[in-house]
Amino acid sequence: MRLTLTTFLTLDGVMQAPGGPDEDRSGGFELGGWLPAHFDDAVGAYMTAIFERVDAFLLGRRTYDIFAAWWPQHGDPADPVGNALNLLPKHVATTRDDELTWSGAKRLDGDLATAVAELKRQPGRELQVHGSGRLAASLMREGLIDTYHLLIFPVVLGSGRRLFADGVPPAGLRLVDSQTSGSGVTMQTYHSAGAPTFGTVEG
Numbered sequence: 001m002r003l004t005l006t007t008f009l010t011l012d013g014v015m016q017a018p019g020g021p022d023e024d025r026s027g028g029f030e031l032g033g034w035l036p037a038h039f040d041d042a043v044g045a046y047m048t049a050i051f052e053r054v055d056a057f058l059l060g061r062r063t064y065d066i067f068a069a070w071w072p073q074h075g076d077p078a079d080p081v082g083n084a085l086n087l088l089p090k091h092v093a094t095t096r097d098d099e100l101t102w103s104g105a106k107r108l109d110g111d112l113a114t115a116v117a118e119l120k121r122q123p124g125r126e127l128q129v130h131g132s133g134r135l136a137a138s139l140m141r142e143g144l145i146d147t148y149h150l151l152i153f154p155v156v157l158g159s160g161r162r163l164f165a166d167g168v169p170p171a172g173l174r175l176v177d178s179q180t181s182g183s184g185v186t187m188q189t190y191h192s193a194g195a196p197t198f199g200t201v202e203g
Contacts, residue, residue, distance in 0.1 A: 001055060001056065001120055001122055001123070001124040001125060001126055001127040002120070002126050002146045002147060003058070003116070003119075003120055003126075003127050003128075003129070003139070003144055003145055003146050003147075004050075004126050004127070004128050004129065004145070004146060004147040004148070004149060005128075005129045005130075005136055005139070005145050005147070005148050005149065006047075006128060006129070006130050006149040006151075007130070007131055007133075007136070007149070007151070007163055008035055008131075008151045008153060009151065009152050009163060010152070010153055010155045010160075011152060011153070011154060011155060011156050012157060012158065012162075013162040013163055013164055014031075014157045014159070014160035014161065014162055015131065015133050015160075015161060015162065015163045016029050016032070016160040016161040017029060017031070017032030017033065017160070018032070018033075018035035018153075019032070019033065019035055019036070019066075020032055020033045020036075021033045023066060024062065024066075024161075026062075026161075027160075029159070029160050029161070031159065031160060034153065034155045034157065035153060037183075038153050038154065038155070038181075038183040038184065038185050039183075039185075040182055040183045040185070041181075042179070042180075042181035042182060042185070042187075043151065043181050043183070043185050043187065046151070046179065046181075046187045047081065047151075048080050048081060050128070050149055051080050051081045051084045051085075051128075052080050052084075053125050053126045053128075054084050054088060054125070054126050054127075054128045055088065055124035055125050055126060055127070056088055056089040056090070056091065056119070056122075056124065056127050056128070057085070057088060057089065057090045057091065057127070057128050057129075057130070058091045058093070058108070058116065058119065058127055058128070058129050058132075058135070059090055059091070059092050059093070059129070059130070059132055059135070060092075060093055060094075060131070060132030060133070060134055060135035060136075061092060061093065061094035061095075061096060062132070063130060063131045063132040063135075064090065064092045064094070064102070064105065067102075067130075068100075068101070068102040068105070071085045071086055071102075072086060072102060072103070086103065086104075087103075087104065088104060089104050090102065090104050090105040090106070091105075091106060091108045091115075091119060092105055092106065092108060093108045093112060093132075093135050093138075094107060094108075112138055112139075112142070113144065116139065116142070116144050117144065120144070126147075133161050133163060136163060137165065137167075137168065140168055140169065140171070141168070141169055143169075143171075143192075145192060146192055147189065147190065147191055147192070148173065148188075148189070148190040148191075148192075149188075149189050150163075150187075150188045150189075150190070151185055151186070151187050151188075152185065152186045152187075152188065153184075153185050154183075154184040154185070170195065170196050171192065171193075171194075171195070171196060172192075172193035172194050172195055172196040172197065173190035173192060173193055174190060174191045174193040175188060175189070175190055176189050176190065176191050
């Protein structure tokens with residue numbers, strides 16, 4: 001399977017608590033809920049297309065907890081997003097030992113890089129990560145992400161957890177698709193392209 005990361009970002013790269021004020025207040029973050037005002041039909045269609053390609057999910061523990069508190073009670077067979085999340089396997093990267101009660105969820109055991117590499121070797125289309133900032137950082141350090149779906153919202157916050165924070169290893173990316181919604185959200189798809197190249201601009 002191809003490992004893909006899909007995340008919502010502000011223009012200054014913040015990914016924390018897009019869906020609501022109380023979604024994630026860790027670190028004293030008080031600016032949650034910056035997504036809904038800009039989530040239009042084009043953004044919804046883009047996300048639906050992503051969920052139609054998934055065969056399994058890989059989630060960080062905070063994202064799992066957020067999803068598990070909502071989607072089991074809001075399943076709809078006609079909704080490709082909720083249907084996929086409720087029915088497909090969900091591999092959860094967590095150090096907590098409490099039970100994962102959402103149907104299809106299982107703890108990712110052992111070394112993260114080894115376990116994820118094994119998942120990627122399994123047959124299928126996409127192993128999808130959604131949000132999961134700390135997990136995404138670990139996957140980037142191991143060079144395991146094949147595709148990035150970055151939905152960038154016309155908002156600047158100035159604080160909050162960022163996807164590409166200090167310490168992320170240098171990497172080259174290749175833009176393969178770019179769309180813009182009527183509300184000003186840019187939806188960009190990048191494939192990993194190995195190490196970045198460097199040079200000098202000549203005047």
